[in-house]
Amino acid sequence: MTRPRLATVWLSGCSGCHMSLLNLHGDLLGVLEQCDLVYSPLADIKEYPHGVDIVLVEGAVANEDNREMAGIIRRRSACVVSLGDCAVNGNVSALRNPSGLAATLGRVYGEAPPGHDVAQLLPRAVPLHQVIGVDAFLPGCPPAPERIRRLLTCLLQGQPAGLPPEMISFG
Amino acid sequence: MKTPEPKNEKPTVCGGGLKISVCLGSPCLASGAEGVLRALREAWGEKPIAVIGTGCMGPCSRGPMIRIERDGYPTAYYERMTPQAACTTVAAYLAGAAPEQGRLAPDFPFIALQTRVVLEQCGRIDPCDLNSARAAGGYRALAHAIGKMTPEQICCEIGASGLRGRGGGGYPTGTKWELVRAASGRRKYVVANGDEGDPGAFMDRTLMESDPHRLLEGMAIAGYAVGARDGFIFVRGEYPLAAQRLGAAIVDAGKAGLLGRNILGSGFSFRIRLRIGAGAFVCGEETALMASVMGRRGQPVIRPPYPAQRGLWGSSTLINNVETFGCIAPIIRNGAAWFRSVGTPGNSGTKVFSISGDVATEGVLEVPLGTPLRELLAMAGGVSGGSFKAAQTGGASGGCIPASHMDVPVDYESLKGLGTIMGSGGLIVMNDQRCMTDVARFFMHFCQDESCGKCAPCRTGTQQAARLLDRIAAGEATSDDISQLEQLCRFMRETSLCGLGMAAPTPVLSTLRWFREEYENHVRDRRCPAGVCAMEGTPCRD
Amino acid sequence: MPRLTLTINNRSVSARRGESILSAARRSGSDIPTLCNLGGLIPAGACRVCLVEVAGYPRPVPACATRAEQGMVVTTDTERLTAARRMIVELLLAERNHSCAVCVMNQHCQLQDLAARLGIDHVRFAFISPLAGVDISHERFGIDHNRCILCRRCVRVCDEIEGAHTWDVDGRGAASRIICDLAQPWGTSATCTGCGKCVQACPTGALFEKDAPTKKATIDMERLSEWRRSRK
Ligand SMILES: Cc1cc2nc3c(=O)[nH]c(=O)nc-3n(C[C@H](O)[C@H](O)[C@H](O)COP(=O)(O)O)c2cc1C
Ligand code: SF4
Ligand code: SF4
Ligand code: SF4
Ligand code: SF4
Ligand code: FES
Ligand code: FES
Numbered sequence: 001m002t003r004p005r006l007a008t009v010w011l012s013g014c015s016g017c018h019m020s021l022l023n024l025h026g027d028l029l030g031v032l033e034q035c036d037l038v039y040s041p042l043a044d045i046k047e048y049p050h051g052v053d054i055v056l057v058e059g060a061v062a063n064e065d066n067r068e069m070a071g072i073i074r075r076r077s078a079c080v081v082s083l084g085d086c087a088v089n090g091n092v093s094a095l096r097n098p099s100g101l102a103a104t105l106g107r108v109y110g111e112a113p114p115g116h117d118v119a120q121l122l123p124r125a126v127p128l129h130q131v132i133g134v135d136a137f138l139p140g141c142p143p144a145p146e147r148i149r150r151l152l153t154c155l156l157q158g159q160p161a162g163l164p165p166e167m168i169s170f171g
Numbered sequence: 172m173k174t175p176e177p178k179n180e181k182p183t184v185c186g187g188g189l190k191i192s193v194c195l196g197s198p199c200l201a202s203g204a205e206g207v208l209r210a211l212r213e214a215w216g217e218k219p220i221a222v223i224g225t226g227c228m229g230p231c232s233r234g235p236m237i238r239i240e241r242d243g244y245p246t247a248y249y250e251r252m253t254p255q256a257a258c259t260t261v262a263a264y265l266a267g268a269a270p271e272q273g274r275l276a277p278d279f280p281f282i283a284l285q286t287r288v289v290l291e292q293c294g295r296i297d298p299c300d301l302n303s304a305r306a307a308g309g310y311r312a313l314a315h316a317i318g319k320m321t322p323e324q325i326c327c328e329i330g331a332s333g334l335r336g337r338g339g340g341g342y343p344t345g346t347k348w349e350l351v352r353a354a355s356g357r358r359k360y361v362v363a364n365g366d367e368g369d370p371g372a373f374m375d376r377t378l379m380e381s382d383p384h385r386l387l388e389g390m391a392i393a394g395y396a397v398g399a400r401d402g403f404i405f406v407r408g409e410y411p412l413a414a415q416r417l418g419a420a421i422v423d424a425g426k427a428g429l430l431g432r433n434i435l436g437s438g439f440s441f442r443i444r445l446r447i448g449a450g451a452f453v454c455g456e457e458t459a460l461m462a463s464v465m466g467r468r469g470q471p472v473i474r475p476p477y478p479a480q481r482g483l484w485g486s487s488t489l490i491n492n493v494e495t496f497g498c499i500a501p502i503i504r505n506g507a508a509w510f511r512s513v514g515t516p517g518n519s520g521t522k523v524f525s526i527s528g529d530v531a532t533e534g535v536l537e538v539p540l541g542t543p544l545r546e547l548l549a550m551a552g553g554v555s556g557g558s559f560k561a562a563q564t565g566g567a568s569g570g571c572i573p574a575s576h577m578d579v580p581v582d583y584e585s586l587k588g589l590g591t592i593m594g595s596g597g598l599i600v601m602n603d604q605r606c607m608t609d610v611a612r613f614f615m616h617f618c619q620d621e622s623c624g625k626c627a628p629c630r631t632g633t634q635q636a637a638r639l640l641d642r643i644a645a646g647e648a649t650s651d652d653i654s655q656l657e658q659l660c661r662f663m664r665e666t667s668l669c670g671l672g673m674a675a676p677t678p679v680l681s682t683l684r685w686f687r688e689e690y691e692n693h694v695r696d697r698r699c700p701a702g703v704c705a706m707e708g709t710p711c712r713d
Numbered sequence: 714m715p716r717l718t719l720t721i722n723n724r725s726v727s728a729r730r731g732e733s734i735l736s737a738a739r740r741s742g743s744d745i746p747t748l749c750n751l752g753g754l755i756p757a758g759a760c761r762v763c764l765v766e767v768a769g770y771p772r773p774v775p776a777c778a779t780r781a782e783q784g785m786v787v788t789t790d791t792e793r794l795t796a797a798r799r800m801i802v803e804l805l806l807a808e809r810n811h812s813c814a815v816c817v818m819n820q821h822c823q824l825q826d827l828a829a830r831l832g833i834d835h836v837r838f839a840f841i842s843p844l845a846g847v848d849i850s851h852e853r854f855g856i857d858h859n860r861c862i863l864c865r866r867c868v869r870v871c872d873e874i875e876g877a878h879t880w881d882v883d884g885r886g887a888a889s890r891i892i893c894d895l896a897q898p899w900g901t902s903a904t905c906t907g908c909g910k911c912v913q914a915c916p917t918g919a920l921f922e923k924d925a926p927t928k929k930a931t932i933d934m935e936r937l938s939e940w941r942r943s944r945k
Pocket of ligand 5: 856860861862863864865866867868891914915916917919920
């Protein structure tokens with residue numbers, strides 16, 4: 001039997017969710033023994049591969065690059081997981097939404113907003129599932145390592161991620 | 172707005188045997204009736220013709236309307252009068268002719284085919300003249316009721332008439348009166364609901380502007396029947412003319428001993444006060460209305476207790492629609508059996524409809540309940556600008572009737588069977604140039620704006636439903652959005668606190684029922700079949 | 714005191730006359746979630762998460778604001794009810810700006826807690842993201858409208874228990890805002906006594922204490938209101 005192919009992606013988030021994943025410490029090795037990590041900001045792989053079984057996506061969809069990446073992820077992966085509050089409901093990445101894009105850019109860059117070398121922000125930062133279909137959600141900011149472990153254990157065994165209430169609270 | 176108040180003039184035919192009535196309802200005033208009245212008065216003064224201002228004659232979109240009565244001749248209605256045209260017409264009459272220009276056919280269906288019970292004196296009497304109303308039978312029923320009937324008998328008579336509330340729900344009026352009558356407590360109140368906030372509804376305005384005494388009389392009879400000494404009329408703020416005429420009528424009736432202390436020497440006292448709304452649709456809902464009357468924020472509270480149990484200032488309160496009160500005097504005068512003979516079993520009496528939209532003549536129609544929709548349309552001269560597509564009943568709380576059901580008898584149950592409601596009587600006719608998703612979107616935005624914000628399902632649900640409909644209109648929606656919209660609508664209907672939120676989804680569910688393929692055109696083909704929705708957006712979901 | 718008997722979730726329960734379905738259900742061990750209800754305050758029936766089904770009624774009724782009646786047959790946890798409750802909480806989360814991670818009430822919020830208990834791990838609706846405003850002009854307290862769910866507990870507690878009626882609601886529908894006196898900064902209020910009951914009563918992070926971890930529900934409103942009533 002081939003081992004499941006796991007990917008992790010970092011969209012517009014603070015990388016805290018990936019830190020939380022690393023905070024699995026020793027358990028992370030256990031997880032990695034059960035699968036192949038085929039794409040991740042933690043690994044030096046340039047292109048998102050085809051045939052991914054499970055992908056954990058951190059961060060909201062906040063710019064054009066994110067949006068394009070989200071499309072690629074959906075096309076090339078079987079099970080897409082929104083990892084953490086930013087991916088699940090926009091959270092901190094979406095704090096700019098009430099003010100609107102122009103006000104946000106003005107506040108950050110003053111007179112001269114960046115040109116084409118920086119990814120164009122979308123008018124609003126949105127949760128992943130408002131851009132592509134998402135198969136499982138893991139709230140938390142960041143989701144505690146224990147939550148990630150539980151979720152991955154289920155998914156790697158091909159079971160649905162039925163987490164108890166205390167494991168799905170936001171924040 | 173300053174409106175002319177016609178001077179008290181005797182509505183008798185004098186001099187040349189000519190009586191001219193100029194409609195001074197708001198629609199006719201808006202199209203220049205004031206100038207017509209002034210020109211006629213300046214030209215002829217008091218003699219040899221009587222020129223009186225009246226309320227609405229019915230075909231409002233053809234205003235300014237005038238009516239010319241001459242001894243020995245059929246009554247003639249003239250439409251779209253200018254001051255000059257009116258003077259020319261009257262001059263011709265004085266010379267013995269009856270000009271064709273602007274004259275409606277003698278059997279003009281909009282007028283000829285009406286069965287006027289509630290509106291019987293609208294457009295006939297001078298609404299600002301108590302004598303004019305009394306000469307036409309006004310307050311006779313009140314005198315009879317307090318002179319010859321006991322409160323029990325009145326409640327019984329109203330119950331036997333089969334009258335149902337005209338405010339939308341169709342609750343049996345006699346039952347409601349009896350509940351309030353039987354309620355204990357020293358103080359009781361009678362409230363007339365003249366909020367009429369539904370888009371496309373203007374029946375109650377017509378009655379309040381054209382025959383205010385009819386409402387006062389109905390309320391006074393109710394007061395006597397249920398044992399109340401105080402009444403309130405809640406008039407929506409957008410109806411200044413109605414409020415003004417009602418206010419004057421209350422004063423006049425008080426001076427004549429028909430309201431106030433010791434009415435007609437009977438020992439029964441009843442005082443009526445006006446309350447003006449501040450522009451919230453939800454204040455038509457009875458508990459919100461009462462809150463507003465008491466000077467509180469106009470938002471609904473949970474029922475039970477119903478107003479009949481605990482209403483204004485904790486006392487048992489009778490709330491009826493303006494038109495419901497308009498039915499009372501004729502029932503007392505002619506008897507319950509007569510009222511039942513009009514309409515159909517279970518739906519006795521008449522109903523006033525305000526018909527507007529894509530029809531040849533917009534205005535106010537009164538017909539027996541159970542009249543087929545097709546006949547109503549025919550009375551209004553048929554559909555204009557295209558073929559019939561649908562008719563919206565019940566405004567933002569109602570649904571539409573498609574062409575395939577044009578023969579439906581317009582009564583409470585039949586409309587319910589088609590997924591819509593009678594509502595208060597607004598009837599909006601739409602031709603095939605209209606987009607039904609756009610119609611649903613309009614009404615959902617209306618409900619979103621009008622939600623009082625108290626309960627979560629209505630406040631938040633209307634916001635989300637309006638967004639989903641915006642996406643559909645912009646060609647950005649997916650089929651998931653339609654199912655989410657449907658789910659949301661069912662949810663709001665089940666869980667909202669008051670009738671506004673419960674009924675807000677009706678236009679959507681109704682258009683989905685009859686015109687689902689139009690929604691699918693918007694979503695699947697990104698196309699608006701009627702060419703109404705702009706479809707500017709691009710799909711933003713993969 | 715007169716008593717009556719009703720059935721809640723197939724269990725026979727006795728209740729005082731005038732008691733709410735909610736209170737009878739809780740006593741009998743059936744948990745019904747609530748948000749706008751707070752013991753001691755007049756029920757508003759506004760949030761609708763406490764909806765229950767009563768046999769013979771056309772639609773669900775709010776348990777907090779509906780009296781138990783003799784012979785009533787009540788069900789508190791059907792699929793339809795759970796679906797409706799989830800819908801309400803999701804809609805509330807989407808209505809304003811709830812980013813729990815940066816909220817004063819994170820981990821202590823009734824809305825957050827209820828979402829988790831209802832199994833809500835994401836929100837199906839678009840976030841409306843209004844710019845709702847914050848007022849921190851009061852010396853000790855603040856109000857963040859971005860977290861407000863318009864449950865009006867603050868309005869009622871200030872009016873019914875403290876007797877100050879500092880809070881009310883302005884606008885309607887989506888534009889509804891909790892306002893202080895005549896829509897003025899809290900810090901300038903002439904009526905607020907600074908008692909902090911509203912902060913205590915608020916189920917979310919909308920009302921909070923400055924410079925201190927906000928503690929909620931440490932005052933027993935029920936007893937306070939009894940005490941107040943007994944003094945009337
Ligand atoms: C949102 C809403 C708006 C309403 N608006 C009106 C109105 O404008 N006029 C009216 O008579 N009834 C209106 N009603 C119905 C009233 O609550 C009430 O049922 C009615 O006035 C009772 O009178 P009736 O028995 O004579 O119909 C409305 C109800 C709701 C829920
Ligand atoms: S249904 Fe709408 S209008 Fe009625 S109480 Fe709820 S929010 Fe207010
Ligand atoms: S109020 Fe509650 S739900 Fe809202 S952000 Fe704060 S903790 Fe989260
Ligand atoms: S602190 Fe007390 S008085 Fe001031 S607003 Fe809150 S409840 Fe009212
Ligand atoms: S401020 Fe708090 S208590 Fe007041 S309405 Fe908002 S959420 Fe409820
Ligand atoms: S207002 Fe003149 S006909 Fe209706
Ligand atoms: S708790 Fe009962 S409606 Fe809010």
